[in-house]
Amino acid sequence: MTTMSEATTDAPAAGEDAMSRSTLYKGRAARWMVRHPAVFPFVLLVLIGLVVGTINPFFWQLANLFDILRAAVVPGLLALGVLVVLAAGGLDVSFTAIAALVMYPVAVFVSGSAPDLGIAPILLMGAVAGGLLGTVNGILVNVLKAPALIITIGTQYAFRGLLLTFVGTALFTNIPASMTRFGQLALFRGTTQSGLNVALPAFVLVFLAAAVVTWLVLNRTLIGRAIYAVGGSSDIAARLGYNVSRVHLFVFAWAGMLAGVAGIMHVTANRLANPFDLAGTELSVIAAVILGGARITGGTGTVLGTVMGTLVITLINNVLILVGVPSNWQTAILGAFILLAGLFYARLDRLAAGR
Amino acid sequence: MHHRSLDPQLLFLLFVNAAVVVAAMVLTGPEFTSAYNFQSMASQVPELGLLALGVMLAMISGNGGIDLSGIALANLAGIVGYQIAVATVDPSVAPLSYILVFSCGALLIGVIGGAINGALIGYAGVTSIIATLGTQLFFTGVAVGLTGGSAQMLGYIPMFDSFGNVPVMGIPLTFALFIIIALAVAAMLKFTKFGTHLFLMGSNAKAAYFAGIPVRSVLFRTFFLSGILASVAGIVIAARTSSVKWDYGTSYVLAAILIAVMAGVRPQGGYGRVVCVVLSASALQLLSSLFNFMALSNFFRDFAWGVLLLMFLAFSRFDYRTWLPMRRPS
Amino acid sequence: MSSATAKTNTALRRSQAVPFLETHDLHKRYGGVHALKGVNLKIERGRSYHLLGENGCGKSTLIKIISGAQRQSSGQVLIDGHERSDLDPIGALEAGIETVYQDLSLLPNLTVAENIGLTEQLVEGHGRLVRPLKVGRVRETARRALEVVGLPDDRAFMSTPVELLPIATRQLIAIARGVAGRAGLVIMDEPTTALTRREVSHLISVIRRLQDEGTALLFVTHKLDEAREIGGRGIVMRDGEFIEEIDVTETDNAEISYLMTGRRLELGRYRAARSNVDAAPLLEVERLTRGKGFEDVSLTVARGEVLGITGLLDSGRRELALALAGIAATDRGTIKLGGERIDVSSPAAAIDAGIAYVPEDRLTEGLFLEKPIRDNIIMSVIDRLRGRFGLVDRRQANELTERTVEDLKIVAPDISASVSSLSGGNQQRVLIGRWLATDPKLLILNGPTVGVDVGSKDAIFRIIQDQAEQGMGVIIFSDDLPELLQNCDRIIVMRDRRIAETFPADKVDEKALYAAMGATARIAGAA
């Protein structure tokens, strides 16, 4: 909250020098951490791996690691979208509604009208449809000039209502063959000692590709810098010649596009299209991005950090069973974990600020 | 703060409330405007309304303040209150003390939960969205852990059931309680030192600190109060349903934010009015009941809420600039 | 001035025929406010101009129109003789107009290099954003510009987010951005408010070099002495209108103030010769130390005394001010007020002890901009306004506010108007009013007249003297030396985190003060 350090209080004269030096180092380390946001989630990842792996060596089995990667794909795609919007100073909560509003009609339409369509055009349809819905968010943010969080709460309700009122509500299992095939396509296949098939699904690459492209956009194009500029201060950015409304359009379209792709991947991975799916996961996706070092106030955040943050959240969800936490208490443990991470970041920010 | 009594939100919300009632008279039968239905609607407002008041307080505190843990805490309060009450009092012998123990237990959990939120956000400096997301999961998780996920039956206690469901002199008691609490919160915001400090802190936290406002304690008290409001909501829910369960009202998280925002509470902090929150909650209730009367699907209601929110933003756009602050240079 | 006319190069000669920029009959209305009432301006290459005028006379508005941040209501802007009345920020930059805004307009989360070097590529793409970023170019451009303003250009510094840097460095970075390109006109809105003399003198040499290269400069400033050092034309505005163009080196302060305000103001010493100062000290600070901030600071202030504290940027003066106000923690030492040891571990504690602190940056540290004047003033004394049941008595609150507004001559539509609707000088008076309402024993002002025009300065100085007269102890932290010389009994100079020297204010001049600060006295001598 406050920028001044309250770390140093009346310390006795003797130990004073040593103490202020240690706070100094801590401050420096903290600022280094703030500027390398992927480090914290990475350390967490390693720590959790070590602890869980010790308690239950099964953790290190390929099958389990593949599972974590597979489960990270959809939240990861969504998280990249959240990151881009957050970097531009907004907050989007409509992305799950977009994903659902894209995946369901696309799956139903393709299997009804073009059941032989390949996965590439389906992904493209998802990306375009998601991008268009995202653009609606962007236009509303520009026109209504209200905080993005509020507008996307509105569009979340509207998109979801639209889907369930006018498109359909029934579980759809007859998804196009190309989606089923792509969902089962494996990069790597093996069999465990106990005779179970394990596979690293190829659609993990979709996440990887999205992460790389998003990184390129953020770091190697002018609009990437413009996104952070607007996130830092949209008024100042406007005065310096950045086209703020175009940045808004872009980030929401990008987030929408990623959400559309995530929706398609969700159907592909699960082999069914349930219009009720994904709703309610938006906060944990946002938590993953924050855990990856992006600030809720905007203007910061990195792709690597976001990927790490997603993996951490997926990992925690996954390992509690392995460690033997009874399922009734898993939610509480997850909550406690998020709180601990929040406390860590708060402490870090204070150390970084109070030089 | 200027032109307070006639600000555009208030007018707009009054208009929406009136418009829905008029529309209902045209579109549905006379049942909608019957006393029974008004009582029925009034008794549905408090649970969500109380949570929205908590969200409002959190939003006023600024710096992206928000409370996502409200309904989770409300449910946990109900569950723990129930467990304490069942363990100590036999409801068939002493129903009144059973209810009192239940309510006190629930309030106690509200106090503890609110204090946890307040301490995390105020003293430990955790961003409120992260802190309350964490506590939301934590409270929910504890509730599941304590109950194994099943509903806890309070049993039929006529006195408590009447409190939840039977109007006195035409007014549902839970609604009356809600209005009293809303008035108290409004008075607190307007006439106490805490209220003044809260608004100022919400509009510029750094200046507040420099000016000697104890920002940490103000933040603590804000979320503490929000926690207490949540536990009252938990008691109201228990009274209305005679049971407590960990996943009651999962849709309330965003709905409470929706109400606060439609009430014109500024998400950047520093501005919000209780009367608008009450009117906003009642507008949504009227609309939702109207749709139920018209046998329109709940999905359509979600759609309508979203569009209504966007329309509201479009409406306030006319006037937005005059009450949007001059941007502070960074 | 002299060097600008001495050297004539080809660029200068070419420009002689058509001025770089002209405005014709420029009007600007903000709703009901008529901020510019037909301004005609002519700016020629290689010359310096100074916009002079009171708060709210339209200086910033004029600049915003020229730099494309805002559109005029009517009138024309001509660049190189071509009509360009539809300027947007990118258009202005393309036309070669660089602006250093009053609020610096740096992007806090971007690095030093990006803040300086991105504009160039933005302009090259005519504002289009979907283009590859030339990462190397950004750094190269930044390095060149940083060298010009005398900042380090190593990789570590260039990749630091601007928000982590002190305000003076930020101001230099904003200036670096302004001079990074080959601009035809560089506009600077109060560019030196955070700079020390040493940095100012460096800036002036940069300005001379730009002039030699044919760049025109347009300054907004309230520091007339600086304007005089830079030389050039002064454009005096009053109430949205052009009043007169003068030669700044040849017009004295009294005359300029008169043109700006239409009133004659006193310019001598405000402080009566040791009028009402107690013998016994009010504030006693002993061996106060704060880690990297300052060391072993001992000083006293008597009841009714006005003490000035100055020093260069890193001298520890700002940290000392924050420590006395309870905002920055100290490691060692004691503070006594009225003979009793007091606790200043938090702002609230300092206030309770009787210390009031008017911070440096009123917009972010002092005021609640969108809140009413009333709330801004009464917030510090709420406890006194509580009536029955501990509730705040609105009537009393209004009375107190009205009294303050009257006493401090704050110009405001009414007390429930938001502070953001006031001009800078009036905002500062609201802030001072808040602290006077607490009836403090000791009033600490940090840069009380930064960015405030002469008219408001006069009013603020009178308030300070008035309070001292009534027995309040006052400390002014400032780098505006004339202000200290006009108002103080004693002036303490800090250097290298310690007190270097203490002077009686009526027996010292700027030159001696600069010498004590460790700054070169060259400029002080020239002034």
Place this chain on the structure above:
Amino acid sequence: QDEQEIVTVVKVAGESWFIRMEEGVQQFGEDHEGVTARQVGPGRADAAQQTAMIQDLVAQNVDAIAIVPMDPSALEGVLRRAQQRGITVVTHEADNLQNTQVDMEAFDNKEFGAHFAEQIAECMGGEGKFTSFVGSLGSLTHVQWADGGAEYMEANHPDIELVSPKNESFNDANNAYEAAREILRAHPDIKGFQGGSAIDVIGIGRAVEEAGLEDETCVYGLGLPQDSGQYLESGAVDGIAFWDPKDAGYVMNILAKMLLDGEEITDGMDLGVPGYENVAVSQGPGEGIIVRGQAWVDVDASNWKDYPF
């Protein structure tokens, strides 16, 4: 006002199960002159929304409400008020609810669970490990099925071991899938799965299919033919059973109309719907009665195509 208005309130609108139920409700309306029958349901599986919806129906003063409760206990208060207002209340899948006049069950829940267990045991050859799923621990009927299955195994097949019982899927196929994977990991030699909620078999089936264990495992549970069809085909799911929601909806409305018309419901009555030709009537936990049919339908790879839902 002569029209009788019967409103069916389901757990959540739009799910396949309840879409099918709505067909029965509409059918009933068409079959009966002077009756308006319609179905509503909340947009999310949230007891609060269902309660609000019923409360509005009470305010609207409809004649009868037929409810499939999300969480029976949360409805006691509002249903008591409904009855006080003279509204007829019929429920389904809530044999612990007090404030209802008639609770209709398609069958005895313990027997239904035992029926799955019987099929699983036969398929497993009478030995090995098996596990059970429930939508959630709060879903009374699911828990009864799981318990019924467990009791049957214990009584009849001592060589069958129950491991990790009552996994919660929270009515989400993906959760069921994740849980099934976990169990396959933890117990690679597991043979039997008993599903609870209607989507559990979909998730279990997918996990089994991906592990390549179609032939090694026996998966039985509640399910809908069209949703489970592809897994029945592949053999990942060996059989499903269900009671036709359409019939359930129809029967609830029959019972509601009988109550409205003041007719008596007696043990052994024929309600004229397959599976409900000989209903058992017993006293419920409150004032009301419980009416049970024998209405389950077994479906496997050979006959799932016969059902259009």
